[in-house]
Amino acid sequence: MKRVTFGWSFFVTVCLVIFISVPVWGRTIKIGVIGPMNFVQGKGHWNGAIMAADEINAKGGVQVGKEKMKIELVKSDSNEFLSMTDATNAIERLITSDKVDFIVGGFRTESVLAMQDIAMDNKKIFIGCGAAHPEICLRVAKDYNRYKYFFRGTPFHSGYLVRTSFAHMGFVGAILKKELNIPKVKVAIVAEKAVWADPMVEAAQGVIPKMGMDVVGVWRPSDKATDVTAELAAIQKAEPHMIFTMFSASVGITFSRQAGELKIPAIQVGINVEAQKDGFWEATKGMGNYVFTMNTYARGVEVNELTKPFVDTYIKRFGEVPTYTADTYSAILHGLVPNIEAVGSLDADKIVARMENEESNVPSGRIKYEKDAQGRPTHDLTWGPGYLTSLGVQWQDGKLVAVWPNKWVAAPGAPEVTYKGMVPVKIPPWMKK
Amino acid sequence: MVNAGFYLKRFYTIVRGEVLVLPSRIIVALFFIILLGLPLVSQNPYLIRVVILTSIFAILAASWDLLSGFTGQMNFGHALFFGVGAYTSALLNIHLQISPWGGVPLGAVAAVLAGLIVGIPCLRLKGTYLALTTMAFPIILMGIVFALPDLTGGELGISGLRRLSNSLLGNYYIHVVAMLTLCTIMWKITDSHTGIIFHAIREDELAVRASGINTTRYKLLAFCLSGLFAGLSGGLYAHYMRIAGPSTLEVSMSFSVVIWAVFGGLATIYGPVAAVFILFPLLEFVRFWPEYRALIFAVIVLIILLYMPEGLIHWVRDKIEKECPRCKIRNVATRNTCRICTAALD
Numbered sequence: 081m082k083r084v085t086f087g088w089s090f091f092v093t094v095c096l097v098i099f100i101s102v103p104v105w106g107r108t109i110k111i112g113v114i115g116p117m118n119f120v121q122g123k124g125h126w127n128g129a130i131m132a133a134d135e136i137n138a139k140g141g142v143q144v145g146k147e148k149m150k151i152e153l154v155k156s157d158s159n160e161f162l163s164m165t166d167a168t169n170a171i172e173r174l175i176t177s178d179k180v181d182f183i184v185g186g187f188r189t190e191s192v193l194a195m196q197d198i199a200m201d202n203k204k205i206f207i208g209c210g211a212a213h214p215e216i217c218l219r220v221a222k223d224y225n226r227y228k229y230f231f232r233g234t235p236f237h238s239g240y241l242v243r244t245s246f247a248h249m250g251f252v253g254a255i256l257k258k259e260l261n262i263p264k265v266k267v268a269i270v271a272e273k274a275v276w277a278d279p280m281v282e283a284a285q286g287v288i289p290k291m292g293m294d295v296v297g298v299w300r301p302s303d304k305a306t307d308v309t310a311e312l313a314a315i316q317k318a319e320p321h322m323i324f325t326m327f328s329a330s331v332g333i334t335f336s337r338q339a340g341e342l343k344i345p346a347i348q349v350g351i352n353v354e355a356q357k358d359g360f361w362e363a364t365k366g367m368g369n370y371v372f373t374m375n376t377y378a379r380g381v382e383v384n385e386l387t388k389p390f391v392d393t394y395i396k397r398f399g400e401v402p403t404y405t406a407d408t409y410s411a412i413l414h415g416l417v418p419n420i421e422a423v424g425s426l427d428a429d430k431i432v433a434r435m436e437n438e439e440s441n442v443p444s445g446r447i448k449y450e451k452d453a454q455g456r457p458t459h460d461l462t463w464g465p466g467y468l469t470s471l472g473v474q475w476q477d478g479k480l481v482a483v484w485p486n487k488w489v490a491a492p493g494a495p496e497v498t499y500k501g502m503v504p505v506k507i508p509p510w511m512k513k
Numbered sequence: 514m515v516n517a518g519f520y521l522k523r524f525y526t527i528v529r530g531e532v533l534v535l536p537s538r539i540i541v542a543l544f545f546i547i548l549l550g551l552p553l554v555s556q557n558p559y560l561i562r563v564v565i566l567t568s569i570f571a572i573l574a575a576s577w578d579l580l581s582g583f584t585g586q587m588n589f590g591h592a593l594f595f596g597v598g599a600y601t602s603a604l605l606n607i608h609l610q611i612s613p614w615g616g617v618p619l620g621a622v623a624a625v626l627a628g629l630i631v632g633i634p635c636l637r638l639k640g641t642y643l644a645l646t647t648m649a650f651p652i653i654l655m656g657i658v659f660a661l662p663d664l665t666g667g668e669l670g671i672s673g674l675r676r677l678s679n680s681l682l683g684n685y686y687i688h689v690v691a692m693l694t695l696c697t698i699m700w701k702i703t704d705s706h707t708g709i710i711f712h713a714i715r716e717d718e719l720a721v722r723a724s725g726i727n728t729t730r731y732k733l734l735a736f737c738l739s740g741l742f743a744g745l746s747g748g749l750y751a752h753y754m755r756i757a758g759p760s761t762l763e764v765s766m767s768f769s770v771v772i773w774a775v776f777g778g779l780a781t782i783y784g785p786v787a788a789v790f791i792l793f794p795l796l797e798f799v800r801f802w803p804e805y806r807a808l809i810f811a812v813i814v815l816i817i818l819l820y821m822p823e824g825l826i827h828w829v830r831d832k833i834e835k836e837c838p839r840c841k842i843r844n845v846a847t848r849n850t851c852r853i854c855t856a857a858l859d
Contacts, residue, residue, distance in 0.1 A: 117803050157803035164760040165566055169559070169797060176558040190758040193672045197755050215669055275659050275668045 108152040109142055112180035114171055115187055117157040121210055124405030125185045127398050129153050132412035142417050145424040154178045160191035167191040175202045181426050182416055184408045189213040200226050205428050207233040207411040217460035221452045228432050231459040234407035240463035242280055244374055245350055248472045249324055250291055251484055252349045255505055256321050265293040268315045271326035272303035280326055296320045303329035308338055316344050325350035333363045340367025343510045358400050361478050368475050370508045375473040376404040376444050378482040381501035383445050390443035410442035465490050465497045476506050535843055536833040548689050552682055561685050567793045568692035572746035574773040574785035575696050580739035582779035583703055585715030590647035591770045594624040594740040596762035598747025603671040603757035613677045617748030624744020625737045632736030636729055651762040658759055670758025677752055695742055700782040711735055776814055778824025787826050
């Protein structure tokens with residue numbers, strides 16, 4: 081009797097273990113999310129991806145041929161800011177040990193280039209969601225058969241980032257001219273001492289005079305400077321109307337706070353990554369008022385019908401406005417999934433063939449993959465009216481509001497672009513005295 | 514057949530008489546066997562990748578030990594040699610289409626020249642001053658890299674390099690055999706007459722000079738030899754990663770090498786190699802807890818250095834082996850008398 085009881089207990093236990101171990105949904109689509117997970121960029125990658133996965137799985141999963149598959153995410157810390165070796169190990173592990181079907185993420189260009197090679201060796205579709213250098217996509221054009229599995233998910237390449245900044249400068253310059261009755265706007269260029277800013281400074285010095293404005297000087301504080309009063313004193317002496325900023329690090333807070341304290345009679349326009357964050361107002365003790373920076377998302381702005389639901393849900397879930405690396409959401413939900421469903425398989429070649437020719441709406445605009453001058457696919461993102469433009473946002477009395485594009489005409493004869501939720505730019509009141 | 518039997522018997526006698534008598538030698542033999550036989554057990558690309566990179570960094574760590582551990586020339590800018598090897602090999606591969614088999618040794622030659630360039634002005638410096646001065650060199654080179662983006666690729670580095678082999682196993686054996694060979698050469702150098710002089714320079718340079726030895730020449734030799742091996746590891750790294758970028762010159766790279774060497778035990782060659790083979794895979798192992806990876810790594814290193822200030826391998830060796838007070842020959846710790854002179858060991 082005792083033996084029978086033991087035998088039955090063993091049988092029931094084995095059945096239970098098998099029942100628990102085997103997923104109800106059978107095969108899942110494994111997506112590797114790779115990024116610097118201990119940094120805000122990696123957190124954006126992961127947050128965007130889990131939002132997309134939850135949304136897809138809540139609807140029953142992805143229809144792959146006759147089978148319904150759920151999305152399973154695999155988180156991978158690339159640690160790419162500190163070690164490129166770590167990043168390549170992480171992607172190798174994702175592909176060969178975790179056996180993911182697709183990969184999204186990546187941030188630092190040098191690391192993305194190395195990771196790209198490993199993904200291409202294994203013919204895995206890799207949607208880059210962070211690195212902006214054009215070279216990553218030029219590889220697709222140069223060696224299509226090898227690199228065709230790479231697509232840029234976000235942001236548009238750095239050449240377009242520069243053009244957008246200049247568009248912002250032109251936009252604010254026109255307002256200054258009109259409101260302050262200035263014949264010629266004077267611009268001070270202030271860029272942190274970092275390699276990425278070097279070509280932008282050079283380009284700005286060449287382009288600003290062509291835009292009908294004067295450059296009064298170039299200042300290059302350290303990217304981690306905690307005091308920039310010397311630079312601000314010199315800038316104040318040069319009497320600019322506009323300060324064209326290029327900040328990606330903490331100097332963005334220092335500069336804005338001290339410029340606000342000194343009430344420098346010039347408006348800050350350009351790139352200030354710290355000013356894109358919700359904590360900027362608190363960090364500058366309100367002195368960052370009227371700072372204008374480029375951004376991808378803002379509260380209350382609708383680039384299209386997908387923007388508001390995405391931004392609102394993201395804020396509700398994570399308590400902050402999404403950063404651009406959270407576009408892993410679009411890469412999965414609007415990039416991968418519709419194409420998997422359309423081809424009815426996880427075959428990378430079939431998906432690539434369809435994806436590179438498809439256009440799709442995403443919360444930040446509309447995605448269309450570019451071809452180069454010779455007609456070769458680059459899998460890079462198209463920039464401009466009707467596609468991706470990003471936003472110009474400004475801090476106005478404690479709120480980060482979107483101010484651009486507002487009646488923006490990209491080129492003579494081009495359609496005027498204004499997104500829903502735009503508000504007028506505010507000039508610092510101390511400039512009007 | 515008779516000859517084969519003779520050699521087998523001789524091999525067995527050597528193994529029994531020279532290898533199996535000491536635990537440390539058994540561990541080294543097992544290390545060789547496991548590394549060379551690993552692909553027979555598993556060909557997981559991730560595992561193979563980790564072992565290849567570990568091997569490359571083991572060469573780098575041992576090359577630092579050759580300079581700083583043996584001669585006491587504290588070099589905090591070892592990434593310079595690594596970066597010079599990587600960039601030179603990459604430039605030759607991309608611009609002159611030189612095969613990696615030619616590029617890697619030429620990169621090492623360039624690193625030797627870098628060793629001379631660093632060594633000559635640093636000869637008068639010692640201790641902290643030398644450490645800080647050497648730390649500046651990779652930063653200067655990084656500035657040059659960024660200043661010449663058309664040649665060096667700037668922040669992107671030089672990508673699209675060819676690998677030494679296109680097969681997984683080919684790459685594995687090239688890097689592992691290179692590591693075993695180069696580290697054995699370094700160990701033999703330190704065990705030679707030159708190595709004894711390196712040791713002596715670290716202990717008392719004045720006494721060495723008083724003995725009529727040109728210490729300047731030997732210190733320069735140490736810089737060049739260290740540069741040669743570090744340059745080889747840099748070239749191997751660049752071709753394996755298929756990119757030579759500014760990260761090869763980062764300060765963190767220089768400090769990683771110091772951590773590995775100190776963790777394993779200075780002035781041993783095998784200590785830094787063992788440390789890399791423990792610490793590098795350990796960092797991969799703790800990927801399951803990404804938020805605390807760096808913390809776990811730091812805690813382990815701190816605990817080891819707190820309780821084993823001379824390094825892990827020195828400590829382990831002292832636990833499993835004893836040195837004969839009379840003839841200085843090492844014996845297994847369980848013996849009561851020396852295996853050579855039969856003197857009492859306690």
